Amino acid sequence: MRDGGVDPETAAALLRRFEPVIRFTRGEQFFPLDVEPYVRACSLWVQRRGEEPVCVLPRGKLTLDGLAQQPRDEFGAVHYLRFTDPKSFREVYSRDARQELRRRRQLTKEDEGVKKVFRTGRGRLARVGYASRFADALYEIALLARGRVPGESTAAASISYGRIMDEGERYGYHGRVLRHNGWTVLQYWLFYAFNDWRSGFFGANDHEADWEKIMVYLSEPEEGEFTPEWVAYAAHEYTGDNLRRRWDDPEVEKVGEHPVIYVGAGSHASFFAAGEYLTELEIRLPGPMSRASRAVRGFWREKLRQYSGEGTRTEGAGLFRIPFVDYARGDGLSLGPGQDREWDPPRLMQEPEPPWVRGYRGLWGLYTRDPFEGEDAPAGPMYRRDKSPDPAWYDPVGWAGLDKVPPRAEALRIVSIRGQEIEARRKTLRAEIEDKSQRIKELGLEVEAMRDNSHLSVPYNARARELEELSAEVAGLQAEHATGETVRESLEGHAGRLESGERGPARTHISHAHQPASDTELRMGRVAEAWAALSVGLVLISLVGIVAFEREHLIGVLVASIALFAFVEASFRGRLTNLIGSANIGLAVVSALVLAYEFFWQLVILSVLVVGLYVLWDNLRELRR
Amino acid sequence: MADTVTHESEPDGPIGFERVERARYRPVRLIGLLLILEAAGLVGIMVLEFSQVNWWIQVEELPDLSRQEVEALASVLLVPTAGLSFLAALSLIILARRGWLLAVISQGLGLGVCLWLYSETEPEPVYVYPVMVYCIVIVLYLNSRTVRMLFHTGQVPREEEEQS
Numbered sequence: 001m002r003d004g005g006v007d008p009e010t011a012a013a014l015l016r017r018f019e020p021v022i023r024f025t026r027g028e029q030f031f032p033l034d035v036e037p038y039v040r041a042c043s044l045w046v047q048r049r050g051e052e053p054v055c056v057l058p059r060g061k062l063t064l065d066g067l068a069q070q071p072r073d074e075f076g077a078v079h080y081l082r083f084t085d086p087k088s089f090r091e092v093y094s095r096d097a098r099q100e101l102r103r104r105r106q107l108t109k110e111d112e113g114v115k116k117v118f119r120t121g122r123g124r125l126a127r128v129g130y131a132s133r134f135a136d137a138l139y140e141i142a143l144l145a146r147g148r149v150p151g152e153s154t155a156a157a158s159i160s161y162g163r164i165m166d167e168g169e170r171y172g173y174h175g176r177v178l179r180h181n182g183w184t185v186l187q188y189w190l191f192y193a194f195n196d197w198r199s200g201f202f203g204a205n206d207h208e209a210d211w212e213k214i215m216v217y218l219s220e221p222e223e224g225e226f227t228p229e230w231v232a233y234a235a236h237e238y239t240g241d242n243l244r245r246r247w248d249d250p251e252v253e254k255v256g257e258h259p260v261i262y263v264g265a266g267s268h269a270s271f272f273a274a275g276e277y278l279t280e281l282e283i284r285l286p287g288p289m290s291r292a293s294r295a296v297r298g299f300w301r302e303k304l305r306q307y308s309g310e311g312t313r314t315e316g317a318g319l320f321r322i323p324f325v326d327y328a329r330g331d332g333l334s335l336g337p338g339q340d341r342e343w344d345p346p347r348l349m350q351e352p353e354p355p356w357v358r359g360y361r362g363l364w365g366l367y368t369r370d371p372f373e374g375e376d377a378p379a380g381p382m383y384r385r386d387k388s389p390d391p392a393w394y395d396p397v398g399w400a401g402l403d404k405v406p407p408r409a410e411a412l413r414i415v416s417i418r419g420q421e422i423e424a425r426r427k428t429l430r431a432e433i434e435d436k437s438q439r440i441k442e443l444g445l446e447v448e449a450m451r452d453n454s455h456l457s458v459p460y461n462a463r464a465r466e467l468e469e470l471s472a473e474v475a476g477l478q479a480e481h482a483t484g485e486t487v488r489e490s491l492e493g494h495a496g497r498l499e500s501g502e503r504g505p506a507r508t509h510i511s512h513a514h515q516p517a518s519d520t521e522l523r524m525g526r527v528a529e530a531w532a533a534l535s536v537g538l539v540l541i542s543l544v545g546i547v548a549f550e551r552e553h554l555i556g557v558l559v560a561s562i563a564l565f566a567f568v569e570a571s572f573r574g575r576l577t578n579l580i581g582s583a584n585i586g587l588a589v590v591s592a593l594v595l596a597y598e599f600f601w602q603l604v605i606l607s608v609l610v611v612g613l614y615v616l617w618d619n620l621r622e623l624r625r
Numbered sequence: 626m627a628d629t630v631t632h633e634s635e636p637d638g639p640i641g642f643e644r645v646e647r648a649r650y651r652p653v654r655l656i657g658l659l660l661i662l663e664a665a666g667l668v669g670i671m672v673l674e675f676s677q678v679n680w681w682i683q684v685e686e687l688p689d690l691s692r693q694e695v696e697a698l699a700s701v702l703l704v705p706t707a708g709l710s711f712l713a714a715l716s717l718i719i720l721a722r723r724g725w726l727l728a729v730i731s732q733g734l735g736l737g738v739c740l741w742l743y744s745e746t747e748p749e750p751v752y753v754y755p756v757m758v759y760c761i762v763i764v765l766y767l768n769s770r771t772v773r774m775l776f777h778t779g780q781v782p783r784e785e786e787e788q789s
Contacts, residue, residue: 307769580726583733585764595761
């Protein structure tokens, strides 16, 4: 099967057949829509280096076709749309605007019991420790200095989005079907007018416009119907094997042939199961600190064979994690076939791509100049923010780590070809081994004949070296020949399983599945939540108090207060045992330093003595054998 | 013959199972023994320190205590450590999982007392250093992967099991 597009009729039919059912969380304000009315409601701007932003086309003048016809601009210039108008921010506080928002909320409350007000779950900070809470506080403070979406934007965007929906309540996606790397890929691109994760759901960021994607991978047999094999849902910036699930994986919920997706409130990240997901923003420590942290952890675990919790060996080394919660509860509006609202027919993005897809490389919403880019709007489906092509568009198979998995129909053929290749290679190897073995024998005899003939020392050495190299080469060839045999046997076994329709376990490719918080984690009391919210502030205030009023006993009081905070924290998180263990290790390290300070030379002498005794014992043991 | 081979090669057989169980609890018994030794050692230090002072004479000259007397009085601080270590050893011998926590607390207490004596007394009592060394060794052993996994999950790391 060649790579490329699919005719529009087949594409539309396939997209319709497997279109997703999307379940939102109560309180979600923005739903997938067609980009056309959104673009009509936007103005187009350009930001050049060192200059104030300039409005290229005002609101009402911009169309989808016009978007693709922007002139080229200098390096570093960023084109972007503005969905919310700064001039309208004052209107957000006007009586009319408040009434409109209230009316909209009342409407949604009456709306078949869905889209009701969002209630937060257990606070995100209660799920992590002090270090992450400090990092979170710094992140919040940094938001004041970084570029960010203004506070009034959510209300303004909600009003603008409401007006679009007033023109006609429609829910749509943009679809693309392509053949790539043996797979037929159905891409569902979902466009949202606004991401209010931070302002609406205590998340990491807000930004105008949001592009999310869902992919269904079909195998296309020579004869017969397309068969769904895999699905992959986009969540934040994750890529690779962990994104995808096999169609028959019990985690993939389906309504008929429609995969069900649970969408994070505000963030619009997609998940396989309903729940509250802890999403951690990772901030790397500077290189030397990170390396030192890894080295200490490695020494502690590997050399001293000490216990340092479950998980991978260097997990967490050199990282600060800021926790955020994705509320993907699925208790709000449900979109899709047979759900609260149905999809509009898909807007196709088949080759040749619509001009707005290929021609517009700018951002789809406000450009805030945030150095972390979290508050900047995303680019279109085909590009990344830096205007480079997006792998999800040009390599949707590799994006989900499926490039190493052939479709079932193709797998048998590949196995057979590979088996033949291995057999052919083994045949060549056999001939080569025979030849070279003969040569080894000849060289062996020559070397044997020349030994102890002083006048032949030069050719003797050359032959001996050649013999050694050739022997090593033949050993390598023999190993390859033997390995080929076992690989061919395993391929034959695999081919047999494929022929009988047997499939291996569905989840072996997943190294880290994103799971929702368990019931036990969610059952944390209100006091713990309150403590999580207050603790970082209290630590800082106590620190100032101690420095101001207890300078005479600074170290003692500091240690006591840190111990108190640690004790309270550990009690709430049920980690008292860990705390006592850690305190003990701390005391042991301090004691070891004291001993090293007091008895440095004695320790050096003792170490030498121990090494000497060990060598003596080892040698004597050898003598006794 | 076949039965013998089964027992020799499979740890799941009745004899093999007992052997694995014995190996599994070897660290527990070792910690118990070390803690009893520690408790005995601490009590020994106290007895030794107190026996070297003539208390009837010193009671009349209380403000002017000699180094020997200070050391003897300071050794009283190790009583809770000795008591807890003994209790922890008893718990471990009857294989209660709480024994680990008790052992950790006793070692923390011992190290805390030693560090306090080191920082507050001049010159520090001589027994402070050996007690520190002993506590550090036990802390490291209590926190080793083998022991932690045995107490917290009831499992021995595979590599340890293979060795045993």
